[in-house]
Amino acid sequence: MRGTPVNGNLKGPRIRRVVASAVALAAAMGLASCGTSGPSGSSADSSAKGLTMWALNDQTILKESVDAYNKDHPDEKITLRLFANDDYKQKLRVAFGAGQAPDIFFSWGGGALNDYVKAGKVDALTAAEANTDRFTPSVMQSATFDSKVYGVPANGLAPVVLYYNKKVLADAGVEPPKTYDDLLAAVKKLKGKGVTPLSLAANSKWPTLMYLEYLLDRQGGPQVFSKIASGDAAMWKDASVTKANQYLQDLSKAGAFGDNASSVGYDQGASTALLYTGKAAMEVMGTWEYANIAKAAPDFLKKGDLGYTALPSLSGGAGDPKSIVGNPSNFLSLNSSTKHRSAALTYLKDYVLDGSQVDAYLAAGSVPPVKDLESKLAAVKSSSDKAWLTFVYNLVEKAPGFQLSWDQALPSDQADPLLTNTDKSFLRQISPADFGVNMSKAAS
């Protein structure tokens, strides 16, 4: 009997020579390709006639603005490509690096957009070119660098608010918390009732970060983070950062997030479901959650069981309880190497958040960041939507500050250490003071 033929030995001198020459060839080709395909000279990826635009695939209303534009401009159409949230940022980055980037792209503003601005990949827009004066000024700040505007807001305001299940709170005899101490007291009562007090998708990490953003803003005021965002790494070691982490860990220690939070991911909708199924009493989340709930549990909304309020105040904190954190808006920016600048500007100026877009956003329960919205708000038909929209509009109007999410505000190389340390602080793997120490190390 014979064994199976074996071809595993790469040992003979002959083969070694072949491999060596292949390596040499490969090296030569590698060098050659380094010379030609460097990240220089990127040109927008577009067919001869039209433009391309990239956005996230949940932006269905934004898509309508592209459709409207295409109807009016059949010779220079926009091809819209929609992507899933998770890998969009990476895709965009790689596309820019490879010179395959779209003419118009969607972003969160802040530090991530500033990366592109600093690399010269984005064109500044003058007020006249894109009619930027129609937007809420506090929102425009997220896309303004060196007092130049690099993006046009493209969807609704997204401050973080506290949602609650009215029925669950009533059953436990708890009022919606107005202060942090109320919140802790509510946590104890709700835990006694066997429900998770606060639904948190800690597996996704960024929902946990919302707590730190809010707690630091209440504790230290907005200037602490604005100093950090402007590059002052030592500010991470400020006492208020430690205190904010302390408050987060206190909540966690009190069982506010239940036993399973670290297994819950946001994208699967589990944290939302916990709230509307009554397994959890409250959730801290961005305003987009309203539309998610309306879609996943319309009956819950219809029964009027969904409550929402501003994040609780913190006694002894330096921050203003009217301040908000979250995402002011998403932005559309212009690739500086586009060959269709005027067409892109036409789209940004006349089609993004125009009258019909504003109506569509309001109908979907989202407040677009445009000025003088009162009359439109008053005209909203559904009473539950109207109450919600007015709540969000007033929250933003009255807010002295609107802090952009830290993971968007900071340069992207700090986003991962930030999320990882937030998670570790939440899991109490590091002490409240360690958070600041680790972050200042990562930032410097």
Added chain:
Amino acid sequence: MTVTVPARRRGGRATGTGLLMAAPALLLFGLFGLVPLVGVAALSLARWDGLGSVGWAGLANWSSVLTDGATWQALGLTVKVMAVSWLVQTPIALALGVFQAPRGRVRSLFAVLFFLPLLLSAVAVGLTWQALLDPSFGIGATPGLHWLAKPLLGSPELALYTVVFVIAWQFVPFHALLYQAGIRQIPTALYEAAALDGAGPVARFRHITLPQLKYTMVTSSTLMLVGSLTYFDLIFVLSGGTGGPGTATRVLPLAMYITGFQAHDMGRASAVATLLVVFGLGLSLLTTRLSGFTRMDSRQEGM
């Protein structure tokens, strides 16, 4: 290195034909294996954020990667995944292989069923298990299974083992298939002779099946070890792309991805990637050397 290559040469012709026949494979390997490798090695000496221009960094990336505790923690986790995976998968795969090897309708039915996980993409497997392991809405919510309602993927102590379990669920079928094939190649004459000599099933398994499967085991182990060194997609999906909770499942390939594509530090990520290549190469050389795989003499000498 025990193979002696014949010294005789019949001019350049034999070499030429050999080269010619190997050319397509070598070309593909060179183009998609070696070229990127050289590019990555070069990039590990550069500073590049993926957007701006590439700058020279010298050995800065290397010194920062090698002195960073996170790198070594990630490497430790990788080794742990490797070792635990091997310990979990090998006995199960061997047992399944032994079960599947004899012909029979029930056995082939089971063999097909066992094989199914391998046909699914890692992302599908990851998302499915993530949903199943959700403590509030997953299997833990089934009456009678409430003891499973634990943060299996969320607890820093359990997450890595949960990940290893899901990896095993997907890859045990493949290794079972290897063992099945290996067992089917063992001549029945050996078993018949042993049975005549009065060897029981356990003795036959220990003295015939296991020794005859030596090279199957080496192959399977090498694939398993090197595979788990670079294992990425399932861990990425199961941890929500973060290697969390905390950094409890951030293995080296995931750390590389996060450095490169989330922190946009291509230079450092390339240094980590080069480290991975070196470890992988070392590991496969080591396993083949230690196990005598390179000699690969027949296990059926004298038959």
